[in-house]
Amino acid sequence: MSEQSRRPRKPAKPYRRPQKDPVRFLAFEALRAVDERDAYANLVLPPLLRKAREKGDFDARDAALATELVYGTLRRQGTYDAVIAACVDRPLREVDPPVLDVLSLGTHQLLGTRIPTHAAVSSAVELARVVLGDGRAKFVNAVLRKVAQHDLDGWIEKVAPPYDDDPEDHLAVVHSHPRWVVSALWDSLGGGRAGIEALLAADNERPEVTLVARPGRATAEELLREDAAVPGRWSPYAVRLTEGGEPGAVEAVREGRAGVQDEGSQLVALALAAAPLDGPDAKWLDGCAGPGGKAALLGALAAARGATLLASEKQPHRAGLVAKALHGNPGPYQVIAADGTRPPWRPGTFDRVLVDVPCTGLGALRRRPEARWRRRPEDLDDFAPLQRGLLRTALESVRVGGVVGYATCSPHLAETRAVVADVLKQHPDTELIDARPLLPGVPDLGEGPDVQLWPHVHGTDAMYLALIRRTA
Ligand SMILES: C[S@@+](CC[C@H](N)C(=O)[O-])C[C@H]1O[C@@H](n2cnc3c(N)ncnc32)[C@H](O)[C@@H]1O
Numbered sequence: 001m002s003e004q005s006r007r008p009r010k011p012a013k014p015y016r017r018p019q020k021d022p023v024r025f026l027a028f029e030a031l032r033a034v035d036e037r038d039a040y041a042n043l044v045l046p047p048l049l050r051k052a053r054e055k056g057d058f059d060a061r062d063a064a065l066a067t068e069l070v071y072g073t074l075r076r077q078g079t080y081d082a083v084i085a086a087c088v089d090r091p092l093r094e095v096d097p098p099v100l101d102v103l104s105l106g107t108h109q110l111l112g113t114r115i116p117t118h119a120a121v122s123s124a125v126e127l128a129r130v131v132l133g134d135g136r137a138k139f140v141n142a143v144l145r146k147v148a149q150h151d152l153d154g155w156i157e158k159v160a161p162p163y164d165d166d167p168e169d170h171l172a173v174v175h176s177h178p179r180w181v182v183s184a185l186w187d188s189l190g191g192g193r194a195g196i197e198a199l200l201a202a203d204n205e206r207p208e209v210t211l212v213a214r215p216g217r218a219t220a221e222e223l224l225r226e227d228a229a230v231p232g233r234w235s236p237y238a239v240r241l242t243e244g245g246e247p248g249a250v251e252a253v254r255e256g257r258a259g260v261q262d263e264g265s266q267l268v269a270l271a272l273a274a275a276p277l278d279g280p281d282a283k284w285l286d287g288c289a290g291p292g293g294k295a296a297l298l299g300a301l302a303a304a305r306g307a308t309l310l311a312s313e314k315q316p317h318r319a320g321l322v323a324k325a326l327h328g329n330p331g332p333y334q335v336i337a338a339d340g341t342r343p344p345w346r347p348g349t350f351d352r353v354l355v356d357v358p359c360t361g362l363g364a365l366r367r368r369p370e371a372r373w374r375r376r377p378e379d380l381d382d383f384a385p386l387q388r389g390l391l392r393t394a395l396e397s398v399r400v401g402g403v404v405g406y407a408t409c410s411p412h413l414a415e416t417r418a419v420v421a422d423v424l425k426q427h428p429d430t431e432l433i434d435a436r437p438l439l440p441g442v443p444d445l446g447e448g449p450d451v452q453l454w455p456h457v458h459g460t461d462a463m464y465l466a467l468i469r470r471t472a
Pocket of ligand 1: 265289291292315318339340359386
């Protein structure tokens with residue numbers, strides 16, 4: 001072959017080693033752990049961030065970005081899955097989970113952050129080269145280029161069914177909740193479109209950190225001296241840490257005189273403590289105490305009144321956490337590991353009893369970004385007998401004239417009103433107390449006598465509380 005007849009050859013692109021971006025790599029590792037090992041993001045992330053800081057890979061801004069990427073990707077997974085499904089030519093279940101995690105992370109950067117399009121795509125492709133290899137990185141590149149063709153609103157218009165055709169499906173895609181959860185929340189909330197939209201949107205917001213000043217040990221005034229601290233909305237013991245506030249940096253928290261506790265949980269303890277009693281007020285029980293947030297507040301309130309608290313928890317390691325939370329309580333208390341449905345104490349022992357029962361946690365979706373995708377409607381059937389059993393024994397544990405608080409961090413009617421109604425039917429010797437006047441200044445608590453708090457109305461988790469007096 002003569003020199004002239006040869007086509008000039010394009011010079012081969014020199015191979016470039018993929019660059020590992022520590023923030024995206026850490027976010028990917030966290031997503032894999034959540035996906036593969038059913039880990040919880042709020043437990044997986046802190047040790048990964050600590051390790052990255054110790055290695056010198058990360059500063060505070062990197063840590064904030066990695067946290068945002070993980071939480072945002074998990075919260076918005078429902079919407080992003082619908083978008084990604086529209087950009088790939090096979091069902092999502094046939095896409096390898098690690099590939100899907102990189103695609104979701106890239107989609108969140110494109111549709112849910114202000115990261116410029118070019119940087120969002122190239123950082124995701126670079127991550128794909130590191131963790132998946134060059135071949136699959138090309139696939140990621142092709143899909144994300146399609147995702148980048150519209151913004152979030154544009155995609156929602158394309159992939160969500162119209163509200164009028166199917167309101168629940170529409171809201172499920174727009175606000176990234178499983179359809180059955182949308183349905184259940186709407187049943188409990190009632191009302192029209194505006195309320196449920198506000199609630200679902202609130203579930204996608206990052207909650208502020210709220211502290212509790214444990215009475216007799218710390219004061220709200222002391223906590224308010226911290227940077228970025230503002231007063232709570234409803235509880236006199238609550239202080240909110242706005243953007244950037246670090247609970248670990250607060251001395252009273254480090255010393256256990258204050259703790260991190262949502263205001264909804266504080267209100268549950270305060271309402272139970274404020275319920276009127278006939279006769280003595282000396283013995284209090286928290287029958288499902290682990291990890292001890294409400295027990296620590298109840299213990300401090302009981303101490304101020306000269307009452308004692310028994311904090312009981314089935315799981316021994318969680319009973320250990322309760323003991324830690326109550327350490328230094330200003331009055332007498334005891335912590336035991338016991339099954340609340342087969343209690344070691346005698347019936348009629350207590351004046352006030354709290355049972356904050358295990359539940360689906362659908363009222364705390366703001367805090368646990370992956371929880372909504374893990375929960376199944378069948379979980380309600382698993383919890384139902386335990387919730388009824390715990391309420392039944394709580395009613396047997398309180399003396400005549402004493403009060404039981406039944407609480408859940410779920411607003412699902414099957415875990416709230418249905419449990420209370422079923423159990424009270426078998427206990428004609430009880431009456432519901434109106435809990436609303438016991439939370440003065442807190443608006444929109446429902447039609448009573450029980451109370452339901454809401455993230456979009458009260459800024460709290462969706463805690464439920466029914467107060468029941470034993471009458472005979
Ligand atoms: C919703 S959590 C309670 C949260 C706690 N009140 C707080 O504010 O920190 C429910 C607790 O009940 C415990 N539990 C589950 N089954 C129980 C049983 N049969 N008896 C007593 N506690 C039980 C769980 O281990 C869990 O720690």
